Amino acid sequence: MNRGNRILLSCVYWAFVLYVFVPLLLMILMGFKDSKFIGFPIRSWTLDWYTGVFDDAAVPSAFVYSVVIAVLATMISVFVGTWIAVLLEGRKFLGRTAMFGLTVLPALVPGIISAIAFRIYARWLGIEPGMGAIVWAHAVHNVPFVALVVMARLSTLPKSQIEAARDLGADPIIAFLRITLPYLVPAILGASIFCLLLSFDDFVRSFFLGGYEPTLPVLIFAKLRSGMSPEINAIATIALVLTAAIGIWAERFTRRMSKDT
């Protein structure tokens, strides 16, 4: 169509790719610097910061703590979010719009306000700051994402399949378990991975609802406040590689699954 335009736009795209990747690549490089001082240029290289990560017991334990929280929160969000999606999708009832609005509310409340509201509510319910409170806040915050993803998938389910199952004698529960649920699996898996990453990466809710034990982002934040060091780069790089790897794998996996069904 328009060659000049096209070339210009592709330059913009690749510049944007650089913009999103370069800061992370620089951060990774800095983790191999053989000096305590953060800054360029890097003259000599070392792996000591990485071996040091495992000597400091706080890092592996924060990592495990974050993973456990993410898994528990995701299980709750997936259960609740799927249920809400089944209620909302393809059904007309009084107050559906209000129900939808309330469902997506936690995703729209700005981070700090959501953290404050959860903190007050947890106090009111008598939940002590700590793992339970973080799991609960993450679970509530992630429900809208599950509901939206599952609703999108559910809207493409051919109605005739459910009708056929019902005609063959399946009650609504069996029809749901044998037709709807298997059809939703790719969406549920995709949403789970997204929730896991969201929860694992979350800072503000974990920070305000946490007890003495820090999650990984809270630990990195605390270390950053007391000064930059290549040790933080090593920790951050490990977290980065893991989250990106899980994300890429999930993307490929769910794409293949939704193609198959």
Place this chain on the structure above:
Amino acid sequence: MSDDVAPRAGRGPDTADRKRLTFWGTLSSWTPYRLVVGLATASPRRQFLILAAFPLLWVLTQHLGPMLQMLRVSFTDAYPVAPGVEQHFTLDNYARFFGDYIFWQPFFRTLTFAGVFTFCTLILTYPVAYFLARHVSRKNQMLMLLLLLIPFWVGEIVRTYAIMILLGNTGAVNQLLKWLSLIDRPIPFMYTSFSMGVGIVYLTALYMLLPLYSALEKLPRSYNEAAADLGASAWTRFRRITLPLTLEGISSGCTLVFLISTGFYATPVLLGGPSTTVFAETIAGFFHVAGDEWPTGAAFATIMFVAAIFLTGAFQKLMNSLRKGDTN
């Protein structure tokens, strides 16, 4: 009980090969299960109520509950309530905000910053979304979009730290400028509204890119081709066709990014300085000290939430009227 499940009658021949019944067959012929299902699905109305009860209870107590509780606490004089102390209704927490201009500055700064950063994100990501949706083949679109998604799986804190390394006095940008002999002394990017902006745009770009991309992708290419055939220039085509028809994507992207930007706490703490204190830090301050400041924090959070919702609502109304004006 089974009057509404008449089709079940067709299950008659099953008895002949009962041995080969599957798990599901066994389950559906198990009497307690059938009783429960029969009761639950006796009428469409009851079926719906059972389906709706749990989600309704959940959204009311878990989604709306925290917000309402925050609102209630914002009108009290003490929270958490110490034993033996009586809690009173008061408007003091709100009066404290409106009475002391020291709080106005971070408040308006937050809203202004969020607006400016949202606009920057829009300007930055629109060409990228446009390129992906209009100039790339279907197969490559997914790959190239995925490439942009990867950095966004990385957490808020890690990405903020990456920006700190990029912009520090001995950071990559300053070293590069020095190496090019453009500067002698490092430019102090860090702890300014600039570093904060770079960080926030970096964190929110994806939330703008995706709505824009899906809006642009839905736009039929034939519209532009028809306009080109009729002699419209590239700029006219963009202004009269592409832009008006993607206003919906722009509006949802901007709303999302604005709301997210107002809620950042860690990024302004790490990238900003004393001259860029945002309202999130003010609010957080009331929760770090003695408990009796919680109601003030709750009131401030409520004020900010109401302001953010009001502004995004007004913005969406404006976009809607723009959209209608263009189709008429």
